[in-house]
Amino acid sequence: MFKAIYNWIDERLDITPMWRDVADHEVPEHVNPAHHFSAFVYCFGGLTFFITVIQILSGMFLTMYYVPDIINAYASVDYLQHKVAFGAIVRGMHHWGASLVIVMMFLHTLRVFFTGAYKHPREMNWVVGMLIFFVMLGLGFTGYLLPWDNKAYFATQVGIQIAESVPYIGPFIAELLRGGDIVGAQTLTRFFAIHVFFLPGALLALLAVHFIMIRRQGISGPL
Amino acid sequence: MAQHSNDSKEKVVYVGDSRVKKSGRRPNIPPDYSAFPGKSEAFVPNFLLKEWMVGVVVLVGFLVLVVSHPAPLGYPADPNNTSFIPMPDWYFLFLYQFLKMPYVSGDYVVLGTVGVPLIMFGALLCAPFLDRGPERRFYKRPIASTLMFLAIISCVYLTYVAWDHYQDQLEEMGIVPEHIQREQEARRAAERGESPQKPGGAEEKQIAIVDANDPITSVIQANCLACHGSDYQGNGPVPALAGVGDKFSKEELADIVTNGRGQMPAFGDRLSAEEIDQIAEWLAKQKAATE
Numbered sequence: 468m469f470k471a472i473y474n475w476i477d478e479r480l481d482i483t484p485m486w487r488d489v490a491d492h493e494v495p496e497h498v499n500p501a502h503h504f505s506a507f508v509y510c511f512g513g514l515t516f517f518i519t520v521i522q523i524l525s526g527m528f529l530t531m532y533y534v535p536d537i538i539n540a541y542a543s544v545d546y547l548q549h550k551v552a553f554g555a556i557v558r559g560m561h562h563w564g565a566s567l568v569i570v571m572m573f574l575h576t577l578r579v580f581f582t583g584a585y586k587h588p589r590e591m592n593w594v595v596g597m598l599i600f601f602v603m604l605g606l607g608f609t610g611y612l613l614p615w616d617n618k619a620y621f622a623t624q625v626g627i628q629i630a631e632s633v634p635y636i637g638p639f640i641a642e643l644l645r646g647g648d649i650v651g652a653q654t655l656t657r658f659f660a661i662h663v664f665f666l667p668g669a670l671l672a673l674l675a676v677h678f679i680m681i682r683r684q685g686i687s688g689p690l
Numbered sequence: 691m692a693q694h695s696n697d698s699k700e701k702v703v704y705v706g707d708s709r710v711k712k713s714g715r716r717p718n719i720p721p722d723y724s725a726f727p728g729k730s731e732a733f734v735p736n737f738l739l740k741e742w743m744v745g746v747v748v749l750v751g752f753l754v755l756v757v758s759h760p761a762p763l764g765y766p767a768d769p770n771n772t773s774f775i776p777m778p779d780w781y782f783l784f785l786y787q788f789l790k791m792p793y794v795s796g797d798y799v800v801l802g803t804v805g806v807p808l809i810m811f812g813a814l815l816c817a818p819f820l821d822r823g824p825e826r827r828f829y830k831r832p833i834a835s836t837l838m839f840l841a842i843i844s845c846v847y848l849t850y851v852a853w854d855h856y857q858d859q860l861e862e863m864g865i866v867p868e869h870i871q872r873e874q875e876a877r878r879a880a881e882r883g884e885s886p887q888k889p890g891g892a893e894e895k896q897i898a899i900v901d902a903n904d905p906i907t908s909v910i911q912a913n914c915l916a917c918h919g920s921d922y923q924g925n926g927p928v929p930a931l932a933g934v935g936d937k938f939s940k941e942e943l944a945d946i947v948t949n950g951r952g953q954m955p956a957f958g959d960r961l962s963a964e965e966i967d968q969i970a971e972w973l974a975k976q977k978a979a980t981e
């Protein structure tokens with residue numbers, strides 16, 4: 468049955484080469500934690516991706532209840548946290564996942580750094596990785612405002628003030644983020660759009676480039 | 691195009707008018723890994739299964755955290771709140787603390803917001819072009835590794851100092867972080883058998899003020915409304931004054947104002963006994979029912 472469906476599709480699209488390429492690329496012994504326990508450090512990249520997937524899924528469910536305006540944002544989060552079935556779990560996953568993904572990404576970066584895996588020929592992948600790093604920090608910063616409680620509000624206010632102190636372009640950046648002179652209704656909708664559309668889009672594009680490069684170059688050899 | 695492909699004399703036959711070849715497709719069977727050096731194995735399913743086992747350990751730990759620690763939520767943002775201590779999320783603390791250091795703040799803030807971060811993150815971004823030797827082992831790259839170790843230690847240290855300072859500040863000012871306060875409040879309400887306080891509930895049940903033009907209200911406005919809300923309707927954790935007459939008698943109100951209660955300061959030494967008496971009298975009149 469499945470085989471028939473697979474063949475039907477394969478005959479039209481010739482998917483075997485693509486799928487076999489992903490499935491069959493060999494994983495060498497030195498990165499396999501089943502053979503060398505210390506090779507678990509090579510799992511951090513995959514774990515970062517795993518948590519990223521959790522973030523995307525839990526975030527999709529959060530937007531079913533979240534309302535990005537200053538009157539309802541807090542109330543909708545509160546409702547989700549206290550009234551919706553499993554709402555506290557979904558919000559908890561997104562909240563703690565945001566921290567965990569940073570931890571995992573940090574560990575992955577250190578693994579790559581200390582195994583010297585960023586060296587020739589993988590320079591470009593390191594640079595892409597750093598861009599992913601900044602996008603992740605941006606996601607953390609913009610997401611922090613969304614519950615619209617005092618903690619969110621004042622942290623964002625300070626963050627934007629810091630950005631504002633950059634010479635020349637600072638006031639421009641601050642204006643762009645705030646959408647006005649104060650952190651208010653405009654800021655919330657902007658941060659929502661950045662957090663939910665702009666940065667995830669950039670993240671997915673960068674991740675695709677990251678993975679294609681890894682696939683192309685293979686994992687770095689044993690030390 | 692289609693005509694060409696249907697011509698059976700052509701060497702390559704395509705599927706319909708597509709560019710997919712009709713024959714000579716690759717068989718869907720994995721290669722044999724015996725030819726690879728070491729104990730190599732296929733990514734799917736062999737290796738992915740092992741990585742998934744590591745993932746499950748992480749997932750279980752993660753879910754235990756999620757279930758045991760609900761995500762925090764404080765009180766609704768109030769831009770006029772002047773006593774709130776701003777705190778970024780933990781992974782920004784090192785930067786936040788760094789910017790408080792002399793030489794990178796005040797007159798030198800440009801050094802702090804642009805100079806040092808640009809060099810640090812710039813160096814990290816360009817690491818492959820700065821550290822170009824062929825050696826990969828970290829102990830054979832002493833400069834790169836030392837710099838990285840120093841950077842990690844500084845970040846950990848700065849984060850620790852920022853957090854420690856925040857805890858001190860909380861203690862000094864007698865502040866309980868809002869999300870904790872809110873949970874406590876909800877628990878106490880539940881113990882009293884009330885339904886948990888509605889967030890930002892002011893809009894939902896506005897109790898009208900009785901005798902709003904009584905001369906004593908000017909004293910109340912001056913002394914009390916900074917905390918109790920300019921419209922008497924309360925402010926976050928501070929209860930509303932509108933409708934207190936339903937909860938307390940005049941004597942009880944005079945006692946609360948004179949001696950304070952919980953986070954509520956005592957006014958016994960700041961207001962005269964007569965003023966307190968008038969305040970209590972006025973507050974006692976604030977009943978929702980009198981409308």
Ligand code: HEM
Nearest residue numbers: 509512513515516576579584585592593596597600686687
């Ligand atoms: C969302 C964030 C990221 C994800 C999901 C991710 C995922 C991955 C995965 C699955 C691998 C395969 C090897 C492994 O698992 O260790 C990998 C390799 C790599 N990553 Fe990332 N990564 C992320 C962020 C970063 C960052 C921040 C950097 C560094 C600045 C980076 C640099 C690299 C490099 C250079 C490699 C090749 C390593 C080698 O061949 O040994 N990545 N990444």
